[in-house]
Amino acid sequence: MIILKIGGSILTNKDASESEVDEVSLKRIAGEIKRSLDNSKKELIIVHGAGSFGHPPAKKYRIGEEFEEDEFPEKRVGFCEIQNAVKKLNMLICEAFIDEGLPVIALPASSFITASSKRITSGNLDLFKRYLSKGFIPIIYGDVVLDDDLEFCVISGDQLIQYLAMNLNPDTVVLGTDVDGVYSKNPKTHDDAVFYERFTSIEDLDTFEGTTNVDVTGGMVGKIKELLYLADLGIESKIINAEIEDNIYKVLENETVKGTVISRS
Ligand code: ADP
Numbered sequence: 001m002i003i004l005k006i007g008g009s010i011l012t013n014k015d016a017s018e019s020e021v022d023e024v025s026l027k028r029i030a031g032e033i034k035r036s037l038d039n040s041k042k043e044l045i046i047v048h049g050a051g052s053f054g055h056p057p058a059k060k061y062r063i064g065e066e067f068e069e070d071e072f073p074e075k076r077v078g079f080c081e082i083q084n085a086v087k088k089l090n091m092l093i094c095e096a097f098i099d100e101g102l103p104v105i106a107l108p109a110s111s112f113i114t115a116s117s118k119r120i121t122s123g124n125l126d127l128f129k130r131y132l133s134k135g136f137i138p139i140i141y142g143d144v145v146l147d148d149d150l151e152f153c154v155i156s157g158d159q160l161i162q163y164l165a166m167n168l169n170p171d172t173v174v175l176g177t178d179v180d181g182v183y184s185k186n187p188k189t190h191d192d193a194v195f196y197e198r199f200t201s202i203e204d205l206d207t208f209e210g211t212t213n214v215d216v217t218g219g220m221v222g223k224i225k226e227l228l229y230l231a232d233l234g235i236e237s238k239i240i241n242a243e244i245e246d247n248i249y250k251v252l253e254n255e256t257v258k259g260t261v262i263s264r265s
Pocket of ligand 1: 008010177179184185219223
């Protein structure tokens with residue numbers, strides 16, 4: 001089984017004030033996945049981020065922060081606004097994938113996952129297994145969920161990766177983003193950032209400057225933390241650049257692709 005995450009940074013224009021899908025990348029990635037599945041049968045789960053669809057409303061309503069009782073109705077409608085925004089993005093992604101002939105089936109986190117203090121505590125994955133057994137590609141994405149302590153919270157695609165991988169024992173966990181992998185600091189703002197082929201500890205980062213633009217779920221630092229939790233369980237993952245043509249195809253084909261392996265050794 002392969003769990004593949006496609007970052008919001010690839011699928012949306014995160015810097016746009018309006019929610020925009022990057023149609024060109026989306027079509028290219030759908031094509032790469034199709035080409036690989038045509039080569040050989042694979043069990044594949046796709047996770048995607050919320051990008052410019054989810055982060056602005058999540059920030060606006062400050063979902064995941066504590067609030068007074070009288071703010072509940074406003075928070076609740078904010079929760080719905082976010083759920084709907086990320087659902088829209090998912091629909092556009094599914095449309096592109098189905099156009100390519102990929103049998104994707106959306107299983108939104110808000111409809112079966114709950115959390116405590118922003119960590120997933122329950123979510124039955126039996127349906128993932130059932131869909132996989134029939135050759136579907138289950139697809140899940142960064143979403144809002146009910147939280148036992150905070151009422152509501154945002155669950156990132158990266159936390160979903162961690163939860164799925166912990167519970168489903170995949171052979172491969174890959175995250176496609178818009179940089180080649182993990183560097184000592186943000187490579188987009190620092191020319192002297194050092195690239196890591198293997199990343200084993202958060203202390204290897206020079207700075208915690210991980211939050212890009214409007215990302216409320218932690219940017220690269222948030223991603224690394226989730227993947228280190230997985231590494232603690234002995235599950236390795238790899239971050240690659242999904243903006244480079246054929247990287248997703250190659251990684252699905254088990255070919256060598258530049259990237260950072262997150263492990264504990
Ligand atoms: P995605 O939406 O693909 O999940 P994010 O936008 O959340 O990804 O995180 C990727 C971004 O993190 C990169 O575009 C990069 O600018 C930024 N970043 C910050 N610190 C680092 C770092 N140390 N190494 C690599 N990228 C970093």
